[in-house]
Amino acid sequence: xxxxxxxxFDSASILVFVHFMFSKISQKLPSSSAVTLCGPNVVxxxxxxxxxxxxxxxxVRMLGALGPQVPVLWISASPDWYAPGLAWAxxxxxxxxxxxxxxxxxxxxxLEVGLRGGMAGVAECGALSRLAAKRLALAAxxxxxxxxxxxxxxxxxxxxxxxxxxxxxxxxxxxxMVRAELLYAKGGQPGEYLFKTVDLFxxxxxxxxxxxxxLTVLRQAG
Amino acid sequence: xxxxxxLSLCCAKPGDLNALALWCQRFTPLTAPxxxxxxxxxITGCAHLFGGEAGLMAALAMRLPGARMAIADTxxxxxxxxxxxxxxxxxxxxxxxxxxETVARLRKIGVRQIxxxxxxxxxxxxxxxxxEPALRLAxxxxxxxxxxxxxxxxxxxxxxEHYAEPMFAPAQLQAALNRLxxxxxxxxxxxxxGALSLTARFYRIDRACPEISLGFATPCRxxxxxxxxxxxxxxxxxxxxxxxxTIALAAGAVEFLAPVxxxxxxxxxxxxxxxxxxxNRLGSAKIWRAVPHQSHIPEYAAEPAPVTQKPVPWATPPHxxxxxxxxxxxxxxxxxxxxDDPPVQFTWAGQVHRVRQATGPERIGRxxxxxxxxxxxxxxxxxxxxxxxxxxxxxxxxxxxxxxxGGAAPVRWYLHGLFG
Numbered sequence: 001x002x003x004x005x006x007x008x009f010d011s012a013s014i015l016v017f018v019h020f021m022f023s024k025i026s027q028k029l030p031s032s033s034a035v036t037l038c039g040p041n042v043v044x045x046x047x048x049x050x051x052x053x054x055x056x057x058x059x060v061r062m063l064g065a066l067g068p069q070v071p072v073l074w075i076s077a078s079p080d081w082y083a084p085g086l087a088w089a090x091x092x093x094x095x096x097x098x099x100x101x102x103x104x105x106x107x108x109x110x111l112e113v114g115l116r117g118g119m120a121g122v123a124e125c126g127a128l129s130r131l132a133a134k135r136l137a138l139a140a141x142x143x144x145x146x147x148x149x150x151x152x153x154x155x156x157x158x159x160x161x162x163x164x165x166x167x168x169x170x171x172x173x174x175x176x177m178v179r180a181e182l183l184y185a186k187g188g189q190p191g192e193y194l195f196k197t198v199d200l201f202x203x204x205x206x207x208x209x210x211x212x213x214x215l216t217v218l219r220q221a222g
Numbered sequence: 223x224x225x226x227x228x229l230s231l232c233c234a235k236p237g238d239l240n241a242l243a244l245w246c247q248r249f250t251p252l253t254a255p256x257x258x259x260x261x262x263x264x265i266t267g268c269a270h271l272f273g274g275e276a277g278l279m280a281a282l283a284m285r286l287p288g289a290r291m292a293i294a295d296t297x298x299x300x301x302x303x304x305x306x307x308x309x310x311x312x313x314x315x316x317x318x319x320x321x322x323e324t325v326a327r328l329r330k331i332g333v334r335q336i337x338x339x340x341x342x343x344x345x346x347x348x349x350x351x352x353x354e355p356a357l358r359l360a361x362x363x364x365x366x367x368x369x370x371x372x373x374x375x376x377x378x379x380x381x382x383e384h385y386a387e388p389m390f391a392p393a394q395l396q397a398a399l400n401r402l403x404x405x406x407x408x409x410x411x412x413x414x415x416g417a418l419s420l421t422a423r424f425y426r427i428d429r430a431c432p433e434i435s436l437g438f439a440t441p442c443r444x445x446x447x448x449x450x451x452x453x454x455x456x457x458x459x460x461x462x463x464x465x466x467x468t469i470a471l472a473a474g475a476v477e478f479l480a481p482v483x484x485x486x487x488x489x490x491x492x493x494x495x496x497x498x499x500x501x502n503r504l505g506s507a508k509i510w511r512a513v514p515h516q517s518h519i520p521e522y523a524a525e526p527a528p529v530t531q532k533p534v535p536w537a538t539p540p541h542x543x544x545x546x547x548x549x550x551x552x553x554x555x556x557x558x559x560x561x562d563d564p565p566v567q568f569t570w571a572g573q574v575h576r577v578r579q580a581t582g583p584e585r586i587g588r589x590x591x592x593x594x595x596x597x598x599x600x601x602x603x604x605x606x607x608x609x610x611x612x613x614x615x616x617x618x619x620x621x622x623x624x625x626x627x628g629g630a631a632p633v634r635w636y637l638h639g640l641f642g
Contacts, residue, residue, distance in 0.1 A: 051570075051571070051573070051617065051640075052617045052640065053544070053545055053546045053640035053641065053642045054617075054642060055642075056545045056546060056640075056642040057545055057641065057642020058642070060545060060642055071493055073500075078549070080546045080547055080548060080549055081545065081546065081547075082520075082524065082543060082544055082545060082546060082547035082639060083512035083514075083523075083524035083536065084514075084520075084523050084524060084536075084539045084543040085543040085544045085545040085546070085547065085639065085641075085642075086545060087536045087537070087538050087539060087543070088538060088539050088542060088543040089545055089642055092535075092536060093512050093524070093536045094511075094533035094534060094535055094536055095533070096511065096512065097497075097509060097510070097511050097529060098509070098510055098511065098512060098526070099500060099504055099508060099509040099510075100504070100508045100509075101504065101508070106504075109503075110500060110503070110504065113496050113499050113500055113503070114496050114500065116496065117493060117495050117496020117497070117499070118493065118496070119493060119496055171615075171616075172612075172615060172616035172617045172618065173615075173616040174578060174612070174614065174615065174616040175579075175616065176579075176612070176616075177616065178616075179616075197641075197642070
């Protein structure tokens with residue numbers, strides 16, 4: 001880590017990212033709100049049903065689409081992130097740092113330090129209070145970084161806060177697809193998206209190439 | 223060359239001698255624990271800081287009630303004087319730390335004091351009573367060297383403050399730490415060095431010496447950052463007890479750190495700042511980066527490396543790898559056509575998954591050349607056939623079958639990872 005890399009996310013990568021994630025809705029939404037949805041300085045909450053890791057794959061794809069310079073901090077109380085798997089899903093593990101925290105509160109505290117210092121962060125936690133969500137959002141805003149909070153939680157809980165930019169319910173779908181339900185988006189409309197993941201069952205044309213992901217809107221609320 | 227002055231300290235209830243010797247570094251950099259009940263202090267050139275030798279002994283006696291001490295030119299003499307009297311030549315032979323049987327044998331020929339021993343011819347003494355009495359006598363008189371194992375001297379990059387009144391208040395201690403950090407960083411900056419590790423020692427008046435250790439991801443001489451890290455740990459780790467009278471901040475390891483100009487071409491984010499906070503909050507074992515390791519066995523394909531190490535480039539693996547690898551493969555029950563088809567159905571944690579799509583097998587064997595040959599467990603038993611499968615709901619798993627059909631033991635199925 002030299003400290004001389006150009007940090008943060010340049011506007012070009014944001015555009016790429018917007019195009020990647022919201023290529024279908026970007027015509028409908030004004031561009032400013034699209035940037036609010038998924039630019040830097042925000043935290044996204046990704047939920048997934050228990051026993052799946054669809055939200056991890058979703059976070060990996062979002063991080064892979066963001067600028068390549070920012071280090072990514074992976075935090076968990078029982079870390080089982082697998083670096084070759086991250087490489088296979090499209091995120092360079094050389095960018096990644098892994099941390100083990102004692103419990104949920106320590107995970108959130110660690111993520112807060114990372115976000116405040118300008119690192120991108122992915123943390124796993126069980127319970128999440130509104131205060132903690134607010135603190136994380138503030139830390140991301142101060143540090144100019146993007147954070148992902150991964151949870152195995154139902155789509156709606158009593159402690160849902162509006163501090164995060166988006167809240168997703170990510171569940172696997174048959175046929176190598178991922179169903180991402182946008183439960184809440186600050187300044188945007190909720191909707192349901194279906195996109196193809198890195199394909200397990202087809203041989204790739206070139207092992208090191210990146211296949212452009214296709215995004216299909218299933219249903220959009222409103 | 224001026225002679226050395228050594229102080230031998232003898233405590234009635236010494237407790238932990240290493241801790242006591244560490245605490246004695248408050249008076250001199252060279253201290254050594256002296257089992258079973260004492261500490262040696264090399265006070266050469268230090269006594270004037272405490273008002274001469276008498277003042278130093280008074281300061282020690284005030285803090286260690288009941289301790290006996292003496293100062294002499296040699297360690298052996300100081301040891302005897304501290305325990306047996308005031309005049310070296312009139313001390314009993316036990317003051318030379320001779321074994322009791324030697325003392326008893328010398329007593330038989332009428333030698334009871336060191337002065338009497340010194341009058342005996344040395345050659346005859348060695349011939350009749352072994353080397354030890356003559357050697358100890360020579361050490362006490364400064365004619366033979368004596369090895370004293372001093373504790374490691376404080377490093378050269380140390381900044382210390384002594385206080386006339388012991389301090390308790392957190393605000394005072396924080397202010398002191400910030401002051402020390404600033405002074406130390408000025409010295410480091412003059413030498414274009416940065417600290418890789420720092421230790422702050424708090425010398426309490428009740429002869430305890432708690433300390434804070436800091437580690438850094440990259441060489442650091444940022445006094446604000448160091449001060450903040452120290453203050454964060456101060457509240458958790460340091461008990462001021464009856465008061466702290468000396469604080470010493472020392473850089474353990476230093477490395478070249480070129481002066482950098484900050485904030486001239488926009489904001490350059492320095493990731494060392496959050497990294498240092500995390501390193502010191504979680505501990506260096508709890509934060510790591512993954513470096514590739516040349517192994518086909520999935521568990522060993524990535525290994526943790528310290529964050530201080532440079533990142534190593536990764537190649538994209540040629541076969542599917544899951545984003546989460548379970549710490550231990552979870553046993554599952556699977557229904558699979560023989561001999562090497564993927565399962566059609568498997569049960570994990572009481573839940574049944576019907577497999578919709580699968581790919582594999584990817585056969586991974588053990589590195590057999592490492593292990594001794596065992597005829598009862600052939601290598602075929604150690605083979606793993608990995609399958610990436612997708613169940614009816616679309617969840618993707620990484621399973622493997624251990625062993626082969628028709629082998630010594632029936633095949634076992636395990637879940638090893640989850641795809642994102």
